[in-house]
Amino acid sequence: MENETQKDNSDLILEIQNLQESLNSLVKYIDEINTFLPLPFCYINPLGIIINVNKSFVKFFEYEETEIIGNDFTILFKDSNEAVFLKKELKKINEIKGKEITVLTKNKVEKIVAITIKTKRDDEGNINGYFIAFTDITPLRKFQKSLEEKAKERTAELDKSRIALMNILEDVEKERNRAEQESNKTLAIIQNFTDGLLVFDKEGKVSLANPQTESFFKIKVQDLIGKSLSELEKIPTLNPLIQLFGREIKRISKKELQTDENLILEVSTIPLILREEKIGDLVILHDITREKNIERMKSEFVSISAHQLRTPLSAIKWSLKMLLDGDLGPINQGQKEFLEKAYASNERMIRLINDLLNVAKIEEGRFLFSPQLEDLKEIIKEQFPIFRELAQKKGLEIELIFKKDRYPWVKIDKEKISLVIQNLVENAINYTKQGKITITLDINNDNLFFSVKDTGIGIPESQKSRIFSRFFRGENAILSETEGTGLGLFIAKNIVEAHGGKIWFESKEGKGTTFYFTIPFSKELEDLIVKL
Amino acid sequence: MKNKQFDISNIFQDQNKKVKGACAKAIFNYLKAKASEDDLKKIKEKIQSYGFNINLDKISPVKMYPIGLELAIIFSLSEVLNWKEKEIKELGRNVPKLSFIVKFFIKYLISLEKGYKSSPIYWKTHFNFGILETPEINKKEKYLILVLKDFSIHPLYCKFLEGYFETMAGFILGKRDVSCNETKCVYRGDNYHEFKIQW
Numbered sequence: 001m002e003n004e005t006q007k008d009n010s011d012l013i014l015e016i017q018n019l020q021e022s023l024n025s026l027v028k029y030i031d032e033i034n035t036f037l038p039l040p041f042c043y044i045n046p047l048g049i050i051i052n053v054n055k056s057f058v059k060f061f062e063y064e065e066t067e068i069i070g071n072d073f074t075i076l077f078k079d080s081n082e083a084v085f086l087k088k089e090l091k092k093i094n095e096i097k098g099k100e101i102t103v104l105t106k107n108k109v110e111k112i113v114a115i116t117i118k119t120k121r122d123d124e125g126n127i128n129g130y131f132i133a134f135t136d137i138t139p140l141r142k143f144q145k146s147l148e149e150k151a152k153e154r155t156a157e158l159d160k161s162r163i164a165l166m167n168i169l170e171d172v173e174k175e176r177n178r179a180e181q182e183s184n185k186t187l188a189i190i191q192n193f194t195d196g197l198l199v200f201d202k203e204g205k206v207s208l209a210n211p212q213t214e215s216f217f218k219i220k221v222q223d224l225i226g227k228s229l230s231e232l233e234k235i236p237t238l239n240p241l242i243q244l245f246g247r248e249i250k251r252i253s254k255k256e257l258q259t260d261e262n263l264i265l266e267v268s269t270i271p272l273i274l275r276e277e278k279i280g281d282l283v284i285l286h287d288i289t290r291e292k293n294i295e296r297m298k299s300e301f302v303s304i305s306a307h308q309l310r311t312p313l314s315a316i317k318w319s320l321k322m323l324l325d326g327d328l329g330p331i332n333q334g335q336k337e338f339l340e341k342a343y344a345s346n347e348r349m350i351r352l353i354n355d356l357l358n359v360a361k362i363e364e365g366r367f368l369f370s371p372q373l374e375d376l377k378e379i380i381k382e383q384f385p386i387f388r389e390l391a392q393k394k395g396l397e398i399e400l401i402f403k404k405d406r407y408p409w410v411k412i413d414k415e416k417i418s419l420v421i422q423n424l425v426e427n428a429i430n431y432t433k434q435g436k437i438t439i440t441l442d443i444n445n446d447n448l449f450f451s452v453k454d455t456g457i458g459i460p461e462s463q464k465s466r467i468f469s470r471f472f473r474g475e476n477a478i479l480s481e482t483e484g485t486g487l488g489l490f491i492a493k494n495i496v497e498a499h500g501g502k503i504w505f506e507s508k509e510g511k512g513t514t515f516y517f518t519i520p521f522s523k524e525l526e527d528l529i530v531k532l
Numbered sequence: 533m534k535n536k537q538f539d540i541s542n543i544f545q546d547q548n549k550k551v552k553g554a555c556a557k558a559i560f561n562y563l564k565a566k567a568s569e570d571d572l573k574k575i576k577e578k579i580q581s582y583g584f585n586i587n588l589d590k591i592s593p594v595k596m597y598p599i600g601l602e603l604a605i606i607f608s609l610s611e612v613l614n615w616k617e618k619e620i621k622e623l624g625r626n627v628p629k630l631s632f633i634v635k636f637f638i639k640y641l642i643s644l645e646k647g648y649k650s651s652p653i654y655w656k657t658h659f660n661f662g663i664l665e666t667p668e669i670n671k672k673e674k675y676l677i678l679v680l681k682d683f684s685i686h687p688l689y690c691k692f693l694e695g696y697f698e699t700m701a702g703f704i705l706g707k708r709d710v711s712c713n714e715t716k717c718v719y720r721g722d723n724y725h726e727f728k729i730q731w
Contacts (some may be wrong), residue, residue: 023594046642047706052635064565069629070702120638128639336664 006318006374041133043120044073051129060134062106073132078110091129094119112141113321149423176334186285195266196285200249202278204228216263217241240284242265251279254378254470256288264289271522286494295363296476303360306353313350320346354433355487358419362494369413369498376448376519377441379418384439391437394429403442408521417519422501423488424452424515430484432456435512447501447518458509467505469491476509533628540607544582544600554593554633556602559623561630563609571612578608580691586705596660599685606688617691624695628703633658640704644669647704648676654700659683677715678703680725687719694727701729 040060043052050073053065061068061076068075074083089096096117103111113134117278119137120128190197194215196213200206206224207503214221217237224232229249240259244252244267252269259265266286272279301440322328324336331339339353361367386398393397428437435455442449459467478484496503496517507513536643543549563572576588582604591597609615609623629632634641634658640650648666655664662683669676678697691714696710714727 020595024592027592027594030635043638045638045703045706047704049703049706051638051641051643051703066562066565066626066629070699070708072706072708122639126642128642420638 019300025165026128039133039135041131042068042073043129043131045129046091046127048072048090050076057134060105060111061103061137063110067106076103078104090117090119091127100137111136112138195287196283198224198231198283198285199272200281200283202280204248204281205234207280213285216259216265241265241283245269247285255334256292262289264292280339299363301362302356303364306357306360310350310353310357313346315349316346317343319412331387341442351356352485352487355485355491358485358491362491367416367494367498369416371411371413371499373409373525374412374414374417375407375409376417376450377402379414380421380439380441381451383418383421383425387429387437387439390426390429394432396429396432396434397436398429399436399438401438401440403440405516407441407443408523409525410499410519410521411525412519413495417499420492420495421450421452423492424517427488428452428454428456428513428515431480432512444518446523447520449516449518451514451516453512453514455512457513458513459507460509464505464507468503497518540603544584544601546600547598549599549685550596550659551599551602552593552633552658553595554596554631554658555589555627556597556605556626557591557593557632558586558630559605560588560591562623567613573657574612575605575608578612579604582607582669583613583711597686599659599661602665603686606686606692610688620688620691621695624697625699626690626695627692628696628699634700634703641700642704644666644671644676644704646649646701651678651700655680675728675730678727679716682722683725685718690714690717690719690725693725697727697729701731705731709729710720 036189037054038056040057042050042057044050050069050071050400053063053068058065058068059064073157077083077086082458086096086099086101086140096115098114098116100112100114103113105111114137116135117135118131120131122128138202139530149341158335172268187361190208194211196216197208197210197212199208203229205226207226209221209224211221213224217235219237221237223235229242229245229247233239237259240257243256246256250270251267252267254435255267257267258264264287266288268284268286270282272282297322320339324339324343327333342390358367371412380400388398425437425439431465432454433456437455438451438453440449440451440453442451456472457480459474460476463472468489470490471491473484473486493503496519499519501517503515503517563575565648576644578587579586579588579601582600584601586601586605588605606623614617615623636655637650639646640654645695648669650671651666652664654663663681665679665681666679667679680693694712694714698710701712702708702710710729711731712729713729715728716724718725
């Protein structure tokens with residue numbers, strides 16, 4: 001019995017020792033887990049008091065175990081309200097997983113964690129406490145935040161860009177509206193313009209035509225749009241205009257075009273240039289029918305009047321001549337002087353009438369030429385004695401210079417060219433009070449080159465552009481010589497140009513003037529004449 | 533020093549009065565954080581001089597050790613670090629925080645009543661001598677009384693217990709502003725130790 005008791009006791013002791021060993025191993029195991037586990041965790045009792053923490057917790061929160069154990073766990077949270085709420089929640093729920101919360105370390109460093117809470121219960125289901133694990137998501141949140149900030153920045157940038165774009169679009173819209181208004185305005189002007197307008201694009205096709213053009217050519221605008229010159233040429237009413245252009249639209253200035261009996265157009269073309277690039281051509285069709293009719297009627301009137309006047313003036317001229325020559329009996333000196341004055345006045349009147357008739361013919365296109373091969377040198381020589389006499393009467397020196405011995409013959413209307421020379425030389429004599437008149441004939445390339453130089457009153461700079469206009473006389477010319485008609489240079493210009501020549505002048509007021517004109521000659525003809 | 537006024541040799545030699553190694557281990561862990569290497573060495577030497585030739589690192593919290601070892605550690609702190617009652621009480625306050633045995637007792641640390649009523653069991657889990665009683669709890673007046681009988685170690689150990697009870701009371705009260713004072717002591721002529729815990 002005693003032995004049995006001893007055996008039982010020793011068995012019990014052995015069992016206790018085994019249990020102690022097991023417990024010891026378990027404690028060591030738990031201790032090692034506590035040390036090893038990288039996840040910070042703590043254990044709190046139902047009152048919220050921290051009872052236990054692991055090594056990772058100590059490291060994470062920077063508290064010593066002795067500093068933090070015994071504290072209310074809410075000390076760990078940044079937001080006390082959130083901590084209080086969590087404390088209340090703990091009583092109701094069994095588990096919280098991954099709740100994001102901001103905690104504070106001992107050194108008040110904020111860390112964002114996802115907390116996981118697990119309720120610990122005893123066998124009867126009573127709450128013994130809570131395990132709380134903290135997963136540090138600060139780096140994740142920082143990364144997330146930086147991403148969000150970047151996204152925000154990017155969004156802000158995009159927003160700015162959007163606003164800028166909207167502003168640009170708004171500006172563009174305003175500009176477009178303005179351009180549209182301008183375009184409408186321009187279109188309205190074009191539509192209501194009294195001149196016909198035809199716009200060709202750079203491919204030479206019609207891009208715009210106004211109603212006036214429609215009316216001129218009796219064709220619808222839509223039938224013109226997009227058509228090239230060759231296509232337009234096929235439209236009968238447009239044919240004369242296209243003929244004027246030729247193969248392409250060249251620069252034309254105020255060319256007359258009679259499309260039918262009742263329509264005379266003055267055609268001009270202007271190249272349309274945008275930023276130094278030609279973008280097309282503008283054809284302006286100005287209706288000059290009325291002006292032309294008036295001009296024609298005026299010319300007819302002048303022509304008829306002049307003809308009617310010339311006959312009696314001729315009769316007066318010959319009657320006076322007979323009286324002056326004594327064919328009707330002797331006259332005394334006083335009578336002779338009166339008659340001479342009357343004769344001179346009549347001569348001036350005849351000249352004026354002749355000038356007017358010439359102008360009328362020019363304007364009517366009836367200034368017919370009878371060109372024949374002539375030697376200009378001889379024509380000048382024939383006229384020179386009269387010029388010399390006139391010059392000598394005014395006490396002027398006059399010189400005739402032929403630069404060449406021989407000049408090519410030219411096909412000219414002798415009478416008309418004589419009139420040109422007469423007008424130019426007489427002007428030189430009339431408007432020169434003292435000095436010299438120099439008449440020169442030369443050859444320049446394929447032209448006979450005539451000039452008459454004087455030392456007269458000259459032409460004021462401001463009036464030079466109008467010197468070849470009808471009835472124009474320089475102010476200083478009117479003051480110095482009252483007899484001019486203002487038609488001589490107009491007639492001269494028309495005659496020279498009708499011969500294919502050019503006329504121009506150089507002048508300095510108070511110093512003198514030199515008028516030049518050229519008459520082209522044919523080299524082949526000259527060669528032929530020389531051979532014959 | 534109080535320890536000099538008492539004959540502690542009997543305690544050091546007493547192999548019957550035992551306590552779980554949890555406290556000794558917790559104290560040693562606390563010292564590792566507080567004392568220098570040199571002081572730790574001196575403390576170990578001092579403990580050895582009291583007759584305890586034991587590797588402190590290898591103390592098991594669940595094994596029973598003679599109460600003399602725990603007292604030898606406390607005395608060595610008094611000798612080497614010149615710790616007085618205040619520091620010893622503070623040590624007592626920190627030991628439950630580091631003690632593994634507290635984890636066994638977690639199921640009791642859930643409320644004032646449960647914790648208070650369970651404290652005798654807790655005592656028995658720790659010590660194989662002495663009786664802890666719970667004669668009074670007054671929630672209205674905010675105090676409770678713990679009575680410890682048949683427990684004569686050393687007055688310095690009473691200070692250690694003051695701190696220890698204070699922290700444990702804090703756990704079950706959910707408060708930090710808790711105080712524990714020994715109101716009766718066998719070394720002051722009383723028949724038992726009485727600790728009054730107020731909050």
